[in-house]
Amino acid sequence: MLLLKKAKTPAKGRKIEDVEQQKERLVASKKKSQNIYASAAASAQKFEQHKAEVAKKAAIRKNDNRFALMVSAGAVALALILQLAYFGFGPGKTEPTPEVSANSALVPAASLAEGREWSGTIEVGGKKLELTLDGAAAPQAVSNFLSLANKNFYTDVSCHRLTTAGIFVLQCGDPNGDGTGGPGYSFGPIENAPAEDLYKEGYLAMARRGGDGSSMGSQFFIVYADSTIPSDDAGGYTVFGKITKGLSGLDSAIKAGTEDGSGDGKPAQEIKLGAIALQ
The missing domain is CATH 2.40.100.10 (Cyclophilin-like)
Structure with missing residues (x-):
């Protein structure tokens, strides 16, 4: 009978060990799941940040293109204004008509024609x-x-x-x-x-x-x-x-x-x- 009792003792110890191992596996599985969820959340956050950056760059490019068109149109208008100014004409002038001064003696006489x-x-x-x-x-x-x-x-x-x-x-x-x-x-x-x-x-x-x-x-x-x-x-x-x-x-x-x-x-x-x- 004593020999039978001694034979049962190791089996009980193995059961205790099995339970502990199961607990460890559950804890490890839980941590792994938590890591997976955290990694997925981080990836999602990075994706949203990337989308925001892409949208921001697109908006900047759109504004730059709009500005370039405005500058181009302004340059054409400015060229025409400067050309008109060079010849001295254009709408909106309010200066009085200048008097024509007499020609100097250096000017050839009109009779030469x-x-x-x-x-x-x-x-x-x-x-x-x-x-x-x-x-x-x-x-x-x-x-x-x-x-x-x-x-x-x-x-x-x-x-x-x-x-x-x-x-x-x-x-x-x-x-x-x-x-x-x-x-x-x-x-x-x-x-x-x-x-x-x-x-x-x-x-x-x-x-x-x-x-x-x-x-x-x-x-x-x-x-x-x-x-x-x-x-x-x-x-x-x-x-x-x-x-x-x-x-x-x-x-x-x-x-x-x-x-x-x-x-x-x-x-x-x-x-x-x-x-x-x-x-």
């Missing part, structure tokens, strides 16, 4: 263009041009400005090459300005300061395509002649555009004036 039409040629960018000057409609401007041409004033003088948006002109005649130069005098008045502000292809017109009808000198512009140039407080721009043949010779220089790619600036190709012959 003889009140008649002149014809001849002018070299522009190496191309010979045929032209006529209207000494009857614009005697002062024509006299000035005849006098300067006779002195070879324009020879090798560059055409410093090209406009290719809204207004289509090539401006020449400034010995400084930057729009600030002249013959050492200025004159007026404005003559033969188009009634409807329409400057037709081929027109030769005098450049001047905005609002000042007595600020013409040596600078003039060639209209290479019909352009509407609004008058300012001083009026329009003196049309003193017209290119009658050869204007297409300037096409390549015009198509080359400006140095900076804008619609108003220095021509990308050098364009100089050459010989002028008139009779």
Whole structure:
């Protein structure tokens, strides 16, 4: 009997061990489940954060694109405003019309134009263009041009400005090459300005300061395509002649555009004036 009792003791110990092992397995399983749930929660949180970051970046890109469009539209509008300002015209001006001052003794007499039409040629960018000057409609401007041409004033003088948006002109005649130069005098008045502000292809017109009808000198512009140039407080721009043949010779220089790619600036190709012959 004693031997049987001793044989039962180890079995009881094994049962106790089995229970403890089951408890340990339950605890381990619970911890594992908790770790899985925690990992899933962390992954979900990271996913939500990623979604938020993606949405934020998309919103920033959308705003950047909207801003870029606004800047682009603003740049186009600003270019047109600056071009209008350069010519000195535009709506909303309130300044009184300036008085036309008397010309100085340096200004050639209007009688030099003889009140008649002149014809001849002018070299522009190496191309010979045929032209006529209207000494009857614009005697002062024509006299000035005849006098300067006779002195070879324009020879090798560059055409410093090209406009290719809204207004289509090539401006020449400034010995400084930057729009600030002249013959050492200025004159007026404005003559033969188009009634409807329409400057037709081929027109030769005098450049001047905005609002000042007595600020013409040596600078003039060639209209290479019909352009509407609004008058300012001083009026329009003196049309003193017209290119009658050869204007297409300037096409390549015009198509080359400006140095900076804008619609108003220095021509990308050098364009100089050459010989002028008139009779």
